[in-house]
Amino acid sequence: MPMPGTPLFPTFKPIELEDRDVFRNLFRAYRAVTSELTFTNLFIWSPHYNFQWSLYKDWIILLCREGEDGLCALGPVGPSPRVEVTRMLLEWMRDEKGEGRPRIERADERLAGEVVGMEGISVEPTRDHFDYVYLRDDLVRLAGSRYRSKRNHINQFLRAYSFRYVPLGSEHIEDCLELQEKWCRLRRCEDDLNLLGEWEAVREILMCYESLDVQGGVVTIENKVKAFTVGEMLNDETTVVHIEKVDPDIPGLYPVINQQFCENNRQNLRYINREQDLGVPGLREAKLSYHPDHFAKKYRIVLAGK
Incomplete structure (x- = not known):
């Protein structure tokens, strides 16, 4: 049962401190491995990326804006499989928000593996965002x-x-x-x-x-x-x-x-x-100099045009 005040899709609201427990419980159950999927990260970067969130069935949906690249989303957080919710989100961004290239940014390897091979959807690694x-x-x-x-x-x-x-x-x-x-x-x-x-x-x-x-x-x-x-x-x-x-x-x-x-x-x-290093050469060199055990890889998931 959603908590009072929880925005239900397609209604969205900004991320606020009072939302902490909703995110923390879902992220803990999801066992996230990428740095974006903590309440703290989303909360402190919300002014910069204009994060908005909504609950769609069992999934948290997160919208964001990246500079001049316009509206994007993060991967739906919640139980697998997520093929249906991922396609729904991308098509909603196209049909309702007018996005010519609807996309999910910084999707983790789990989500990328679930949707790869779906008709009309491309999945590509984004090295600059690897943790x-x-x-x-x-x-x-x-x-x-x-x-x-x-x-x-x-x-x-x-x-x-x-x-x-x-x-x-x-x-x-x-x-x-x-x-x-x-x-x-x-x-x-x-x-x-x-x-x-x-x-x-x-x-x-x-x-x-x-x-x-x-x-x-x-x-x-x-x-x-x-x-x-x-x-x-x-x-x-x-x-x-x-x-x-x-x-x-x-x-x-x-x-x-x-x-x-x-x-x-x-x-x-x-x-x-x-x-991540965001593709900044000096930052990449510094992070590599500590010899990572592995990367938490991230992907861009894009819906092909009509």
């Missing part, structure tokens, strides 16, 4: 020659600074916001819509930190926050890292906050999902 998934033990131990440069950066940092790593709490929020503002000034976020969207997402996750089902950590130097990170459980064996920011004036902080968060957060987990 990087690492073995937690690899990111904690940083053992072997392939992680030598990471260990060297951490050791250089340790020779120069004395630090503390502690769980992120309400007392750190103001410092984290100041650090993000400094980062944005140096990167000129106001000139880049993607960086501006990220700044809004960081502010949202920090301001709503205690209301979201997330865990974070900070690195402090002389009692001042110099790095912070926030993640949450994605499934029973995986944590997804949503946010990671450091003071750009201090070299070595990225490998330090990464290693410390993995070591101190939920030691029983097997994997760390560090999200």
Whole structure:
């Protein structure tokens, strides 16, 4: 039985904090593996992508907008099979919303496997959106020659600074916001819509930190926050890292906050999902340098024209 206030298809509503339990229960049952399918991710990025949601039978339907590419959807979340609901959604976007190229973005491998081969529907991988998934033990131990440069950066940092790593709490929020503002000034976020969207997402996750089902950590130097990170459980064996920011004036902080968060957060987990690189060359190089165990692959599902 839908909860009071639940939008029923074809009525949609923006994602709000009060919707958390509906999403969390459905995502938990679905056992998501891609970073988009957490309430936190959808909530903090909602202003940027204009996410709207609706309930269609047993499935959550999510609409979004990606810049000048217009209306799109995420894959229906709920029980399999999803052939019928996927075709219905794509045809509804064409017939009711006037989309000339109705599409689902960032569909996970499970959904892609269900609909591949359907008449009039194409399925293509989108490498820029593949999530990087690492073995937690690899990111904690940083053992072997392939992680030598990471260990060297951490050791250089340790020779120069004395630090503390502690769980992120309400007392750190103001410092984290100041650090993000400094980062944005140096990167000129106001000139880049993607960086501006990220700044809004960081502010949202920090301001709503205690209301979201997330865990974070900070690195402090002389009692001042110099790095912070926030993640949450994605499934029973995986944590997804949503946010990671450091003071750009201090070299070595990225490998330090990464290693410390993995070591101190939920030691029983097997994997760390560090999200996608969006096709940004420097970000791709950095993520590959940590040697992912595998990718959580994503796909674009497109309805052919009439």
